[in-house]
Amino acid sequence: MKTRLHNAQGSALLMALMSVFILSLVAATIVSHVMSGQRITYQSMAWQDSLRVAEGGVDMAMAEIRKSVSDPTAAWSGWANSSSSGAITPQAEALSKTSSVLVRTGIGGNHSWAVVRVDAPAFLVDASGDQWYRILSTGYSEISTRTVAVGTKADVKLRKIDLLVDHRTGAVLTSPRVARVIEVIARPVGMFSNALLSDGSMSMNNHNIVVDSYDSRDPNKSTNGFYDPAKRQQNGHIATNGQLIDAGSAQIYGNAQTNGGTVLNASNVTGQIVDNFFQDLPVVVQPTSAPEPSSPVTISGTTVLTASASTTTYILNDIQLSGQSTLTITGSSDGTPTYTQIIVKNDIQLSGQAQIILGPNVFVRLFLQGNASISGNGISNPNNPRNFQFYGMQPVQNVSKSISISGNGGFRGSLYAPGHDITMTGGGNSDSIYGSLVGKSVSMTGIQSVHYDEALADGGLIADYRIASWYEDTR
Amino acid sequence: MRSRFKNSRGFTIAELSVSMGVFTLFGLGLGVTGVFISKTFNACVHSMDYSNQQMRITDYISLDLTRATAVQLGNNGTITMTLPNYYNTDGTPNDPRITGSTVAYGTADVTVRYYRQQNDLYRSCSNPSSTTLIASGISDLTCTPTDYGQSIEINTSFTPRFQWNNKANVTSLNTITSTTLMRNQRSLAAP
Numbered sequence: 001m002k003t004r005l006h007n008a009q010g011s012a013l014l015m016a017l018m019s020v021f022i023l024s025l026v027a028a029t030i031v032s033h034v035m036s037g038q039r040i041t042y043q044s045m046a047w048q049d050s051l052r053v054a055e056g057g058v059d060m061a062m063a064e065i066r067k068s069v070s071d072p073t074a075a076w077s078g079w080a081n082s083s084s085s086g087a088i089t090p091q092a093e094a095l096s097k098t099s100s101v102l103v104r105t106g107i108g109g110n111h112s113w114a115v116v117r118v119d120a121p122a123f124l125v126d127a128s129g130d131q132w133y134r135i136l137s138t139g140y141s142e143i144s145t146r147t148v149a150v151g152t153k154a155d156v157k158l159r160k161i162d163l164l165v166d167h168r169t170g171a172v173l174t175s176p177r178v179a180r181v182i183e184v185i186a187r188p189v190g191m192f193s194n195a196l197l198s199d200g201s202m203s204m205n206n207h208n209i210v211v212d213s214y215d216s217r218d219p220n221k222s223t224n225g226f227y228d229p230a231k232r233q234q235n236g237h238i239a240t241n242g243q244l245i246d247a248g249s250a251q252i253y254g255n256a257q258t259n260g261g262t263v264l265n266a267s268n269v270t271g272q273i274v275d276n277f278f279q280d281l282p283v284v285v286q287p288t289s290a291p292e293p294s295s296p297v298t299i300s301g302t303t304v305l306t307a308s309a310s311t312t313t314y315i316l317n318d319i320q321l322s323g324q325s326t327l328t329i330t331g332s333s334d335g336t337p338t339y340t341q342i343i344v345k346n347d348i349q350l351s352g353q354a355q356i357i358l359g360p361n362v363f364v365r366l367f368l369q370g371n372a373s374i375s376g377n378g379i380s381n382p383n384n385p386r387n388f389q390f391y392g393m394q395p396v397q398n399v400s401k402s403i404s405i406s407g408n409g410g411f412r413g414s415l416y417a418p419g420h421d422i423t424m425t426g427g428g429n430s431d432s433i434y435g436s437l438v439g440k441s442v443s444m445t446g447i448q449s450v451h452y453d454e455a456l457a458d459g460g461l462i463a464d465y466r467i468a469s470w471y472e473d474t475r
Numbered sequence: 476m477r478s479r480f481k482n483s484r485g486f487t488i489a490e491l492s493v494s495m496g497v498f499t500l501f502g503l504g505l506g507v508t509g510v511f512i513s514k515t516f517n518a519c520v521h522s523m524d525y526s527n528q529q530m531r532i533t534d535y536i537s538l539d540l541t542r543a544t545a546v547q548l549g550n551n552g553t554i555t556m557t558l559p560n561y562y563n564t565d566g567t568p569n570d571p572r573i574t575g576s577t578v579a580y581g582t583a584d585v586t587v588r589y590y591r592q593q594n595d596l597y598r599s600c601s602n603p604s605s606t607t608l609i610a611s612g613i614s615d616l617t618c619t620p621t622d623y624g625q626s627i628e629i630n631t632s633f634t635p636r637f638q639w640n641n642k643a644n645v646t647s648l649n650t651i652t653s654t655t656l657m658r659n660q661r662s663l664a665a666p
Contacts, residue, residue, distance in 0.1 A: 026512055030519055037523040044530050126573050134571065154609050155531055158538070183561075185571050185578045217575060458576055469571060469578035470658035471542045471561050 039150040043178070046141040047159045049112050050180040051472075053104075054139025057114030058184050058467075061135040065118070065186050065465045070280055079118075110142035110175075124185065128386075128458055132468065135184040143176045160474075168475070180472060187468035191281075191461045192414045192436035195236040195254060195452030199281055199418050202238060202245045204444045209250035212236040215454040216384040225384050227434055227451045234270050236452045239277050250444075254452075279463060281418035281438065283394035286367060287341055289313040299327055307331045307338035307362045315343045321354035321376070331362040341365040348372040355380055358388060366390045368417070372403040379411035385435035385453045391461075392417025392439075403439070410448070414456050415439070424448045518636040521615075525633045526649070528610040532618060532631050533653045535598060535609050539587050540627050540655040545662040548627075552618045554589040557662070560602060561585075577660075591618070625661050628654045 067075035103113045117136045124132040149156055149163060160167060163176045195211050196202065213235040214228065215221035221231050236254035238245060243261025253270050256263040257277035266273060295314040296303065302325045305314055309332070321327060331338035338361065347370040350356065354376040358364055361383060368391065381388045390413055395401040403417055406425040412434040415422070422439035425446045432449040436456050444450075486494070536554065540546065545557035560581030563569050569580040586601040589609070596610040596618065610616070613633075621628040632650040 023512075026516055030516060033520055033523050037527060040527050040530065044534065047534065121570070123570055124573060132573060132578075151527065151531070154535075154607060155527070157607070158531065158535055183568070183571075187573075187576065187578075454576075467658070468576065469559065471559055471580070472538065473561065473568060474538070475562075475566065 036150050039148060040155065042143055043150065043155075043159055043161055046110070046143040046178045047161075047180070049106065050139040050141035050178045051182075052139065053112045053114045053141065054137045054180050054182045057116040057137035057139065058135055058182055060114075061116050061118050061133075061137065061184075062186060062465065062467070065133055069282070069462055069464065106141075110144050112139070112141040114139050126187075126458060130188045130458070130462065132188065133186045133465070135186060136181065137184070138179055138181045140177055140179050143178065181475075183469075183471045183473055184467055185469040186465045188458075188462040189464045189466050190457050191416045191438055191463045192456035193237075193279075193463070194239045194257075194438075195436055195450050196238040196442050197279065197281075197436075197438045198240045198242065198422075198440065198442040200240065200242045200441045202240045202242075202442045204246065204248035204250040206248055206250065206444070206446065209248065209444055210253075210449040211238060211250065211452070212253035212449075213452040213454055216386075217455045221454070227453075233454065235454055236450065237271065239274075239279070241278055241281070248444075282461070282463070283419065284367065284391045284416065284461075286343060286369070286393055287313065287365075289341065291315040291343075300325075302326050302328075304328045304330060305340065305342070307340035307359070307364070309336065309338055311339040311341060313341050313343070316345070318346045318370075319344055319348045319350075319356075321350050321356075323352045323354065325352075325354045326357055327355075328357045328359070329362050329364055330359040335361050337361050337363060339363045339365075341367065343367045344369065346370040348374070350374050350376040350378065353377050358383065361387075363387050364389070367393055368403070368420075369393045369395075371401055371420075374403070374405045374411070375407040377408050378405070379413065381412040383412070385413050385456055388413030388435075390415040390417070392420040394419040405433070405448075406446075411435070416461065514636075514638075518638075522635045522637070522649070525613070525616055525635075528613055528616060529631045529633070529649075529651045532596060532610050532616075533629055533651055536589055536620075536629050537653055537655045539589075539598075541658050543587075543657055543661075544584070544659045546622070546627060546657065548620050548622050551591055552589075552620060553591070554620050554627075556587045558585040558587055559659075562603070564603075623654070626654050626656050628652060 064076050064079065103111060105111055115138045119134050120131050121134060124134060126132060143161065149161065159178060161176060161178055162173055165172055166179065168179065195213060213233040214231060215233065216225040221233050222228055223231065232253060234253040236252060237257060238247070238252055238254065239257035240261070241259050243258055244264070245256055245258055245261070246264045247256055247266045247269060249265045249267055251268045252266075255271035255274050256266055256269045257274040259278050260275055262275075263269065263273050289311070291313050296316060298318045298320070299316060300318070300320045305327065306312060307329055319327060329340060340362070342364065344367065348368060350373070355378065357380045364387065366389070379388065388411065392401065392403060392415075400421065401419060402421045402423065403415065404423045404425065410432045414435045414437075416438045418438060418440055420439055421441045421443070422437055423443045423445065424433070425448075432451060434451045434453060436452050437450065539556055539558065543556040543558055547555045549555060559579065560583055561568055563581070571578045571580055583602070588599045590597055590599070594612050594614040595608060596613060597606055598609050599606045616631060616633040619630045619632075621630070630650060630652050632648045634647075635649055
């Protein structure tokens with residue numbers, strides 16, 4: 001009896017042990033798979049997180065670059081700088097900010113942070129002489145798993161988890177982490193990124209008005225650098241920092257953009273109706289250059305001014321031309337580029353058949369303190385719109401200034417006058433504007449066309465910086 | 476003692492029937508449990524494996540979409556992209572070059588293509604020329620891209636093998652939806 005009982009207990013124990021072993025094996029395999037899946041999930045989360053902090057680093061760098069336009073004295077505050085001048089300048093050494101950027105604590109007490117580096121290399125200077133910036137942002141994120149590589153070869157190749165050593169720098173690590181590197185190129189954006197821009201109201205009351213675009217740099221979008229209606233582009237955007245655009249059923253080949261407002265009579269707007277637009281409009285201040293000794297005080301009859309390779313400056317009280325009087329700005333006889341800036345302290349008035357004429361390859365910057373009435377035969381610019389830049393300096397507070405373009409007063413150029421009311425009454429035979437206009441308010445009451453040259457976005461005064469290129473370096 | 480020998484000589488029909496019935500029931504229970512455990516185990520492995528493949532597919536495609544300049548969606552979930560030629564032949568980065576209002580790297584752009592071949596998903600790259608197996612044995616997985624202009628949505632779905640009397644509510648699709656914003660201005664030119 002004793003023996004039989006003993007045998008029976010052993011058999012049951014063996015069966016129980018085998019059952020427990022099989023169940024444990026199954027459980028261990030499942031737990032192993034679950035752990036592996038959990039590690040992959042954590043590593044994937046850290047991989048995603050490192051991209052977010054890297055992009056946060058880019059945002060911080062972009063904010064500093066933008067400050068260099070809007071608030072230069074506050075720009076780059078707190079950034080380590082290896083250049084001797086203390087400011088980021090073309091060809092300067094890289095600025096860098098390390099370890100204290102965007103440190104944050106996530107799941108399991110893991111840290112994420114970004115290391116950002118900004119430089120301004122010589123090969124990132126464009127044809128206008130403007131500097132573009134390169135931002136290198138590395139986002140790091142710690143991982144709350146043991147130092148175990150998980151997943152397939154494709155997982156390892158994709159996420160490149162650093163378990164013990166940083167594979168880029170060779171630095172020994174105290175905890176596993178992921179690093180992702182983004183290279184972003186920031187390009188300057190000129191004041192003239194729209195065909196028409198007003199700080200306040202914009203009004204067009206004629207359905208025959210046409211606003212479209214071309215690109216004087218691209219033969220597919222222009223002919224010999226000039227507007228060709230057959231190659232019309234649809235980037236003739238109109239915009240306001242205010243709440244209202246009355247499009248007047250004008251033909252707008254582009255977007256109509258307001259600052260949280262509405263667009264009336266937008267039946268012929270081919271682009272989007274955008275309601276979150278805003279562009280900072282810095283005031284124009286008078287250049288400090290000394291005038292030429294031969295600079296006249298007032299121009300009231302036919303006059304010739306000379307541009308030079310090193311920028312000549314003329315400071316005038318007024319330009320008052322009537323009848324058949326002309327103001328001609330000549331350049332070099334061999335056609336090489338020449339430059340001049342003309343500062344008018346009071347008013348500009350063209351009437352009758354008067355005209356301002358630019359010579360070939362002459363670049364003119366015209367600064368106006370007072371009012372302008374451009375009628376007569378307007379401004380003759382045989383070059384592209386970048387050659388003629390017309391700036392309205394900021395009026396004193398509560399004083400209204402205006403610039404009116406009428407008759408045949410159209411021109412090829414850009415007008416930036418955020419403190420002036422701009423009116424275009426049109427009606428002449430050659431009353432088109434080939435370029436871009438920025439004003440305190442913009443009103444078009446006649447049959448007048450604005451053909452925006454997209455090349456203007458890359459020249460003139462810098463209003464902002466935007467991301468031109470984004471690339472993640474996956475080495 | 477005598478009665479013990481007498482007892483050990485055999486069992487009655489009733490005793491045999493009862494014991495066989497008990498053992499049969501026990502064996503059947505063990506077998507059914509084993510089958511259930513095996514099915515559950517396989518379903519768990521299948522689900523985890525496919526979830527990992529989903530994450531990998533989504534991460535790979537998203538990574539390339541963020542830096543792409545042009546995208547074209549083809550048949551059978553094929554995605555073709557144009558990427559800047561960032562890397563030199565020795566693997567170091569090319570310097571960026573200003574071209575108009577944009578930036579270029581190197582001499583020619585790189586074409587990256589995601590395509591399915593039977594039950595595998597591949598990523599091919601034109602420069603440096605390479606083909607990488609991204610996911611394998613994904614007969615139950617679908618990968619569907621949708622074009623939203625500057626954003627591309629990737630839906631990866633599979634049906635888990637967990638079942639209870641073939642009820643649909645435990646075999647519904649397991650889907651990851653990932654919408655990726657192309658960071659670079661998208662070119663309308665086909666890759």
